[in-house]
Every structure is written in structure tokens, then in C-alpha cells.
Amino acid sequence: MKKTILVFSGLILALILLFQISTFSIHSGHLKIEFILAIIAIVFLIIGIYINKKSLHNKVKDSNEINHQKLKDLEITPREYEVLQAISEGLSNKEIATKLFLSESTIKTHVSNVLLKLNAKRRTQALQIAKKYHII
Amino acid sequence: MKKTILVFSGLILALILLFQISTFSIHSGHLKIEFILAIIAIVFLIIGIYINKKSLHNKVKDSNEINHQKLKDLEITPREYEVLQAISEGLSNKEIATKLFLSESTIKTHVSNVLLKLNAKRRTQALQIAKKYHII
DNA sequence: ATTTATTTGGTACTTTAGTATGACCCTCCT
DNA sequence: AGGAGGGTCATACTAAAGTACCAAATAAAT
Numbered sequence: 001m002k003k004t005i006l007v008f009s010g011l012i013l014a015l016i017l018l019f020q021i022s023t024f025s026i027h028s029g030h031l032k033i034e035f036i037l038a039i040i041a042i043v044f045l046i047i048g049i050y051i052n053k054k055s056l057h058n059k060v061k062d063s064n065e066i067n068h069q070k071l072k073d074l075e076i077t078p079r080e081y082e083v084l085q086a087i088s089e090g091l092s093n094k095e096i097a098t099k100l101f102l103s104e105s106t107i108k109t110h111v112s113n114v115l116l117k118l119n120a121k122r123r124t125q126a127l128q129i130a131k132k133y134h135i136i
Numbered sequence: 137m138k139k140t141i142l143v144f145s146g147l148i149l150a151l152i153l154l155f156q157i158s159t160f161s162i163h164s165g166h167l168k169i170e171f172i173l174a175i176i177a178i179v180f181l182i183i184g185i186y187i188n189k190k191s192l193h194n195k196v197k198d199s200n201e202i203n204h205q206k207l208k209d210l211e212i213t214p215r216e217y218e219v220l221q222a223i224s225e226g227l228s229n230k231e232i233a234t235k236l237f238l239s240e241s242t243i244k245t246h247v248s249n250v251l252l253k254l255n256a257k258r259r260t261q262a263l264q265i266a267k268k269y270h271i272i
Numbered sequence: 273a274t275t276t277a278t279t280t281g282g283t284a285c286t287t288t289a290g291t292a293t294g295a296c297c298c299t300c301c302t
Numbered sequence: 303a304g305g306a307g308g309g310t311c312a313t314a315c316t317a318a319a320g321t322a323c324c325a326a327a328t329a330a331a332t
Contacts, residue, residue: 015177023169026162033159040173041180048184056192077308090261092288105311112290122318123260123289125226213278229319241281248320258288259319 011047018043067134074117074133081135083110087123088136147183154179203270210253210269217271219246223259224272 022040025031071081086096093107100107111123120126130136158176161167207217222232229243236243247259256262266272 019170019173022173026169033162034155037155037158037173037176040176044177044180045184048181048186049188050184052185052188053192056189056196060192060196079309087260088264090256090258090264092258093290094288102309103311105313106309108290109310112292115290120226121290122226122228124223124263127260127263128224128226215279238279239281241283242279244320245280248322251320257320 070133071135076117080110080114084114206269207271212253216246216250220250
């Protein structure tokens with residue numbers, strides 16, 4: 001955030017400077033008007049593209065970002081979350097057990113808890129709900 | 137596509153006109169230079185924002201759009217695809233059967249075919265692969 | 273008109289998934 | 303010290319998912 005403020009402050013200063021130079025140059029006749037206009041146009045076109053890229057990029061990011069608050073609200077523990085992620089990778093309970101060096105029983109316990117907390121009847125439904133909540 | 141060409145042609149013409157008016161106004165002294173500069177700046181800022189919004193929007197759209205070609209390549213039939221979509225909604229075979237007015241046997245057949253065609257061992261894995269292929 | 277692809281459905285079977293319950297261990301907190 | 307929360311694992315069970323067949327109807331294509 002601090003970076004953004006600094007960048008924008010510098011940008012505004014640079015633009016004012018550009019304006020002043022432009023008007024001065026035109027008045028004194030050092031540069032052609034068309035040239036100045038073209039520079040202004042290009043500079044602001046680039047600024048426009050840049051601003052939009054930033055804001056849209058953040059939007060896209062947000063919609064893909066994990067909602068950690070929701071995870072807390074649902075009281076899903078770290079281990080349970082690991083299992084949920086493994087489910088979203090299409091792994092079976094046995095495969096998840098191997099991956100996390102646990103027994104299948106433990107995975108079943110975790111899965112059952114996740115289903116309870118997400119209010120899902122099946123792991124596929126859990127995935128759908130988890131996506132809705134932006135937690136995977 | 138035709139629309140885009142027309143819009144851009146019009147836009148370029150308008151900009152050239154704006155340029156001509158600007159230079160004329162400045163030379164004849166009807167308007168202040170600062171005013172002209174400000175208008176040029178704002179216009180191009182807006183154009184920059186607009187161009188970027190268009191291109192980025194299409195990018196986002198593309199990444200979420202269904203790859204119909206891939207569906208054909210995988211030889212997934214319409215009915216099988218319906219079942220795949222129902223799976224991604226977290227439904228059980230019985231629920232899918234009810235939804236599509238079919239027997240559970242039929243759903244099982246479709247599911248098995250989808251798993252074969254997607255080279256998946258489970259429905260959750262099918263979902264993961266289908267997402268990778270952008271077909272859901 | 274015969275082939276081809278799609279869709280539907282069945283039986284019988286194996287494998288996974290999921291539930292219920294209880295137990296043990298650890299760590300952090302008061 | 304006792305309790306709460308998290309993690310691990312087991313048994314025993316039910317439910318769901320998935321496989322392997324087979325069979326038959328339909329519609330589109332050649």
C-alpha cells in the first residue's frame with residue numbers, strides 16, 4: 001500500500017511537470033504543438049492501460065485467492081484442510097494416507113470431519129461447497 | 137470481429153479530428169493550451185483503460201470457457217457430459233438419475249464411460265482432469 | 273437397408289467411501 | 303492438575319461407487 005502511494009505521488013508530480021514543460025515549450029515555440037499533443041496522448045494511454053491492468057489483475061487474483069477467514073469460521077483444522085486439498089486433487093483415501101504418511105483410518109476420520117463442517121454428504125459435494133467458499 | 141473494426145475505425149477518425157481541432161484552436165487562440173492538453177490527456181486515459189479492459193476481460197473469459205474441441209477429442213457424448221456436469225455439482229449417482237429421469241444403472245454406465253475417457257480412477261479425479269482440460 | 277453411435281437398463285460383483293464409536297497421545301491454557 | 307482441541311488409529315458396519323458383462327431401442331449415416 002505504501003508503495004502504491006509513493007508511485008502515484010511520483011506519477012502525479014511527473015505529470016504536472018510534463019504539463020508545465022509542454023505549455024512552456026508551446027508558448028516559447030521550441031516544440032511543435034502536434035508533437036506535444038502526441039506525447040501527452042501516448043503517456044496517458046499508457047497510464048490508462050497500466051491502471052486498468054493493476055485493478056483487473058487484483059480482481060482476478062481475489063476471485064482465485066483462498067478465503068482464510070472462511071476456513072477459520074468453519075473451524076477446519078490444518079490437517080483437515082490438507083486432506084480437503086488432497087481430495088480436490090482426485091486422490092482416494094488410501095492415496096491420501098500414503099501421501100501424508102498416515103493410516104487410511106485417520107484419513108477417513110478427517111474426511112468425515114470435513115464433510116460435517118462443510119455440511120456435505122459426499123466428497124464431491126464438499127469440493128463444490130469448498131469452491132463456493134473460495135477455500136480451495 | 138466486424139464490430140471491432142468499425143469501432144476502431146471510428147475511433148481513429150475521431151482522434152484525428154480531435155487533433156486537428158486542437159491544433160487549430162491553439163493556433164487561432166480560441167482555447168487555452170492547458171485546456172486542450174487536459175482534454176487530450178483524459179480522452180487517451182479513458183481509451184487506455186477501455187482497451188485494457190477489453191483484452192483482459194477476454195483473457196479471463198477464455199480461461200473459464202469450455203473447450204468444446206477437447207470434449208470432441210475425448211469422444212465424450214452429450215449425455216456423458218451432462219453426467220459429468222452433475223458430478224461436478226456434487227451429486228450422487230442416485231441424485232443424478234432422479235435429475236435426468238434415468239435409472240441409477242444408466243448413470244453408472246455413463247460414469248464408467250466418462251472415467252474411461254478421462255482416464256480417471258474416481259469421479260473426484262475425473263473432476264480434476266476435466267478442470268485441467270477446461271471442459272467444466 | 274445395414275452399419276454405427278448413442279442411450280438406456282439390467283445383474284452380479286468388488287472396491288471405496290463414509291459413519292459410529294472408542295481409545296490414546298500430545299500440547300496449550302488456566 | 304484438569305480440560306479443551308487437535309491428531310492418530312482401530313473395529314465394525316452401511317452406503318455408495320465402480321467394473322464387467324450383456325441386451326435392446328433409437329437415430330443418423332452411408
